[in-house]
Amino acid sequence: MDFISILSIFVLACFVGYYVVWSVTPALHTPLMAVTNAISSVIIVGALIAAAEANSPIAKYLGLFGVVLASINIFGGFAVTQRMLAMYKKKGK
Amino acid sequence: MDFISILSIFVLACFVGYYVVWSVTPALHTPLMAVTNAISSVIIVGALIAAAEANSPIAKYLGLFGVVLASINIFGGFAVTQRMLAMYKKKGK
């Protein structure tokens, strides 16, 4: 990908982010915080690269440490969001 | 630009389009139709390429014809939108 493409994707993603976040109902702002926490752990991709390719042993162990940290967030974040969301119920249910 | 970049831009642009159009107030749906008419004439870019590069005379005259058609739309579309929008006024103004 060339820089312009990446920039284009970024610019459009910012518009999408703006609209999609404003459309979140205020009642779900706490789950929003939890789930953004989880998805921002997509930097685990970087940690995986460091852990997998491992041209340097320190890089490898740093990478593995990063994987642990990020996966706490991923699993914990989605699980706690799930737990919260399961509690929201409509009248008469 | 590689295909994936273009596709990424397209996919994100569809999300943006979805949100941005839903956020248009119904009172301005007629101007919306007029202005989308105007901007969809951005295909004038294609007509300009044909008219400017002109490796074939037919292509050149086709291109020039396309430029005329698209520019009717561009100038007409923006002008009529402008005329409509200038009419919307708030109370007490």
Added chain:
Amino acid sequence: MSFSILAAGAAHGGGTPAWAMLAYLVSGVFFILALRGLSSPATSQAGNRNGMIGMGIALITTLVTHDLANIFEIAAALAIGGVIGVVIARRIAMTAMPELVAGFHSLVGLAAVVVGFGAWLDPQSFGIVDGAGQILAVSRIELGLGIAIGAITFSGSVIAFLKLSGRMSGSPIMLPGRHVINLGTLAAILGLIALYTISPQGGAGEGWMVIAIAILAFIIGFLLIIPIGGADMPVVVSMLNSYSGWAAAAMGFTLGNSAMIITGALVGSSGAILSYIMCRAMNRSFISVIAGGFGADAGAGGGGGGAREQRPYKQGSAEDAAYMLEQAEKVIIIPGYGMAVAQAQHALREMGDKLKEKGVEVKYAIHPVAGRMPGHMNVLLAEASVPYDEVFELEDINSEFAQCDVAFIIGANDVVNPAAKTDKSSPIYGMPVFDVDKAKQVFFIKRSMGGVGYAGVDNDVFYMNQTVMLLADAKKMVEEIVKSLD
């Protein structure tokens, strides 16, 4: 997994310098901001200016990055188009907006066809050739689709223009066996595109195929639209708008041009969403609209409902109406298609002003499909300087009829028909309508008891106890009311 088609795409826009690609992105962002501005009347003019800036950037970028030898001819073409466009835009009456949009629209379609042919004749300039000088396979698909969609948009919009402007009867024209003909033609177009794509001497050759695609697409655009009734034309225009957006996006893929891709997605979404909104507001499925035949008995211009039973109704005069309106505390005005036909908006505004002077609260209630295009009534009221904060949407005002003294219906009909709520056999059943029956008093302006709304059905509101029919041309009637109010 094979991704050869992806690899083939790698050439797209290859020759464009980085700064130009950035400029096209900026142009696309300006287009987004243009539509975003329409989220409120206050920001809308700035939005429109953003649209112009975006278009300016795209134009200049394209000119600067290409051969300038023909610059004078190009400038002349731009000037001719520009003058025609501006003159039309200045002269057009606001009531003629629906046909103007359709007419402009046909031009976009034709321009797309022209660009498609240009790219086919001169593929080098478009940067869509492979090593052997043949047009790339992906580009051939995009080109074929672009021409086909452009041609359908052109001929379809021409029909829509003719029907909306009354130059052609609004009533559906149903050919026998049309579904078979249509499907056959569509299949032939798709087949030709496929044939062209795989054709060995294809590329810039095989002219007959490209021309045949265009001709068949012109024909099918015509065939698809004539069976659709006049008042369904706005849905058709929106649908074609959406298609042309996707066609522009396809062209953007070919040229690797982000301004085109973004525009295509915006216009494509806009058309699709407006069609959806209209269909939902009419409680009809998109398919039923496109299949056509609706409004077969009664065209947009009225026409008799024929053998209807005669039921008693009250008729009133302008003086009666003026007297009751003065006494009221709160009046809700419901304009419809008839107001546009009669050009009664200015007189109506005057009436509203007079009533407000006398201390009456006046509000305007707009149904999402009142008139003949989305937002049609809003534009006309704005033209007559009705402030937009006195104009309300269906769902915001419908609960207020119970507290209002007078519901003043002017040229609207289907949008106040209670059959939509009660009569399951009615063609408009399920469409949300104004609860005018809850108002203490109803005035109903239309020209005759015979005339019906677009859906061609009788309306119980005519015969309600509290309804007074004001039978006359809307403009004349309102002008007389204004006189009586003095």
Added chain:
Amino acid sequence: MSFSILAAGAAHGGGTPAWAMLAYLVSGVFFILALRGLSSPATSQAGNRNGMIGMGIALITTLVTHDLANIFEIAAALAIGGVIGVVIARRIAMTAMPELVAGFHSLVGLAAVVVGFGAWLDPQSFGIVDGAGQILAVSRIELGLGIAIGAITFSGSVIAFLKLSGRMSGSPIMLPGRHVINLGTLAAILGLIALYTISPQGGAGEGWMVIAIAILAFIIGFLLIIPIGGADMPVVVSMLNSYSGWAAAAMGFTLGNSAMIITGALVGSSGAILSYIMCRAMNRSFISVIAGGFGADAGAGGGGGGAREQRPYKQGSAEDAAYMLEQAEKVIIIPGYGMAVAQAQHALREMGDKLKEKGVEVKYAIHPVAGRMPGHMNVLLAEASVPYDEVFELEDINSEFAQCDVAFIIGANDVVNPAAKTDKSSPIYGMPVFDVDKAKQVFFIKRSMGGVGYAGVDNDVFYMNQTVMLLADAKKMVEEIVKSLD
């Protein structure tokens, strides 16, 4: 115009196969759908599942396109993290959400630092080296910024966690000359990043610079957050969330990874918008929150307002309240931070149920900054099985106080303080508040007359004629009311 920086970027993600790039795009789209699901509780669980799918796609794609030699260690790392995460998520009390989010957040920050160091140690694997084996200049900037933002997020979130969980006093800690120290440290960090970028043996060398950046950033994260009061922590957490989003996007630029870019933009917007919403709801500028010092006199946990004049007020018992509630036709319940502290939500729901059985209409009114994080009260009420269609936002319910018999305030304070509307000198002036003074009767649960809300100001509602103070722990008081209702 020179676009060398653009050209340099051309290498980004060069080694990734096309299908993997597509997969990352799909993953990004799933993340968009995840947040989109949160637009209503009905679609939210499907949204969360989309988020998981997106993450799964990103994980698998990364693993498959890289060396699998260390797969067992990686699987073990994933498993350890996963187990810890799930256990925490299962065990945590709903009232502890604010600190949980802050805590999880610190981990993201640390992970970003770790990834930054990994990329610095092993740039080949990240595909960010030039011909000479040096790290690309753009990548060095991105790397430096990524480490710095990650480190700030880490230490800042740790402080936020400690303050929110009460392990550290919520009151601001104001160092002398802190603005000078902070600006100096920030300048040093930026200077080091610049130095590293232009350093000739830079690239994978110059370790001291990279380490110094990390250390200074850890320190400044600490320094920036300690002067900010406990109840402003949600704004801080959101702000750090936003920063970490942008950091993820920067990393996405480095790797040419669209999943990261899209996520970064989503998270960045989310944090920024939530901060904005909170600041607007408190009518305070973002700058004033970040500059710190708010809540200096009264911490989150209460604390005396000191020298306040003694004014007469009425005190009531649970029986009085129960009697009045039973008689009412319509009751609006306003929960606040105190309800969370007392964990009174279950008892409250029981009270609501009892009242509904007796034919009383019960609604819940939630202020955008009630409690200690956005949506805090909604989650707690949902936990207690209050249906979400009985819970209303400020602007939707505020007009109903005039028609309600009882406003029942439980552990809220600032969000009902009329000083926000009348007293220009009040620190909460301009903040939108509930018009409880319009209700016929007000019950106000708090522990003592001395305690104040987060803003540390007195509240005229205590002393109104129609107000009855119910002084006790919220949970105990509500439980007693429930008993009296039997």
